[in-house]
Amino acid sequence: MDFANDAFQFYIIHQKNDQAGDKARDPKHVYANTTNPSICPILSLGIYWLMFPVDHSTSGGRLFPGTSQYERFRKLFSQRLLNDRDVLTALENNGLHVGDLGTHSIRKGSATYTSSG
Template sequence: MDFANDAFQFYTIHQKDHHGGDKAMDPKHVYANTTNPSICPILSLGVYWLMFPVDHSTSGGRLFPGTSQYERFRKLFSKRLLQDKDVLVALENNGLHVGDLGTHSIRKGSATYTASG
């Protein structure tokens, strides 16, 4: 991670087109949203760090420690769906169950929407 001018820069090692992770990639840039703090990524990261201080001795230098983020997200996603009666009724009306839903469209769809402006 680094700051360059008014952008927060970070490097991703694992990308779809480069699975080895053995060479540096071009940095991704994240900018503050000064007109709408409720969706500002820089402010959100600052609040996250205040709530969960980074301990590099236990996190291995990772920003978000943990080993199975996908599984953790899937469990929370399913649990939230089970708590919402309207969602359960809508699923049932369409012949679906909570277990039929995956997380790919949520994770990838939101990233695509965000990146497309």
């Protein structure tokens, strides 16, 4: 991670098409949103670091804790969202069932559309 001019730069080491991280040579850039602080990624990261200080002795240099982000997300998704009665009712009203949804549903939905530019 680094700051260059007005951009926060970071490298994505582990990607679906580059499991070993051999292609992580060009940094990704994140810019502050000065007109809408409620969606500013730089402000959000700052607040996160204030709430959860990075402990390099236990994090191994990782920004977020844990080693299995997929498993953590899957567990929270199934425990919290799919056990919510209002969510289950909304699914049923739209002809869907809990078994129709999984973590891939989230990744291939609006988040992917939004992040693809």
